[in-house]
């Protein structure tokens with residue numbers, strides 16, 4: 001028989017953004033319940049968000065003391081980055097080794113598999129008494145001035161004052177309240193392959209970017225270490241047949257041109273993407289009862305690592321908005337608090353989308369202007385070293401972050 005339950009706030013989705021929202025609610029003393037479609041021990045795909053910026057670690061440490069340091073201790077921070085252009089090194093920087101085992105302050109970034117990020121977040125949630133309802137796909141969300149009503153696939157009903165929609169790219173929450181993602185999709189296909197490190201004989205921890213790798217017929221290749229493995233990104237050329245490169249035999253064939261042969265037997269994940277560059281037309285519904293966060297609200301190409309790194313502040317600011325709404329007596333004040341949280345994160349998402357578009361334009365180099373700029377930079381790097389830095393940083397977009405309207409959480 002279907003049941004009717006009531007909670008103050010419900011988070012939909014137990015991905016990393018939903019887990020962050022739950023931790024932020026607990027940090028404010030608000031009970032947190034997560035409805036998740038999958039069963040508890042579901043497999044999760046690929047390394048995905050391997051790069052967490054210091055700003056993200058700092059936020060997580062604030063809402064869940066110890067979590068930022070746990071993520072840092074369990075990740076790696078590569079000291080060296082290198083950039084090659086057609087096989088010739090045009091930039092190298094050595095930052096020196098960061099102590100990741102006993103950090104006394106949070107490192108500039110940490111790199112670990114998203115599975116582990118979620119595991120440590122989940123453990124923190126259990127400690128904070130977050131309620132998990134697994135195997136409960138949400139089918140519909142209705143809102144009114146009084147609150148929200150969620151219906152799950154099994155016919156159960158959950159009433160709540162507020163809902164945080166952290167149910168990912170195909171968000172049912174977003175669709176139910178009539179919101180939609182807007183924006184383009186990349187024309188080029190990118191391949192993402194994870195390989196397991198050989199712990200007895202590991203490669204040095206270096207992030208390496210190759211423009212027009214000579215062994216790869218001029219395709220761009222990026223190698224990024226994470227704890228226990230490597231992520232290898234390959235950018236296909238227009239006219240390439242993605243199947244040729246994505247089937248296991250095809251991957252083995254090209255991977256051994258850019259890494260030692262042993263890694264062909266260590267492949268753990270293969271995926272191909274044409275990236276979306278989309279932002280929801282609003283981050284809240286017309287009644288100010290639902291807030292979207294993470295991939296439910298936006299999707300970006302991963303160059304510059306703006307996905308989870310912006311999903312975390314989305315979740316935290318959504319909770320801040322809800323906290324402020326609870327402290328208002330009047331409906332108008334409550335709505336204003338939610339609207340202002342939603343606006344803040346929509347502005348940030350638009351900024352992030354522009355930043356990853358800049359990175360993509362640089363990477364794709366398919367305008368004659370960008371090609372000329374890159375060629376010029378390569379030829380002048382020996383006398384103007386900062387051009388090497390431009391070549392190195394270009395594939396990740398601007399280094400600064402979106403405007404921060406909120407200073408206190």
Ligand SMILES: Cc1cc2nc3c(=O)[nH]c(=O)nc-3n(C[C@H](O)[C@H](O)[C@H](O)COP(=O)(O)OP(=O)(O)OC[C@H]3O[C@@H](n4cnc5c(N)ncnc54)[C@H](O)[C@@H]3O)c2cc1C
Nearest residue numbers: 013015016017037049050051138167168294295307308309
């Ligand atoms: C190749 C690649 C590389 C990336 N690299 C980085 C990086 O280096 N750094 C970075 O910051 N980000 C990166 N990202 C992005 C990052 O992985 C995402 O931003 C992050 O996973 C989004 O988390 P989320 O919680 O919003 O969504 P998800 O992880 O998709 O979680 C959504 C959750 O909602 C659940 N759900 C879905 N529908 C329902 C429903 N109807 N009812 C209940 N539950 C539901 C799902 O089962 C899931 O558990 C990368 C992504 C890719 C693909």
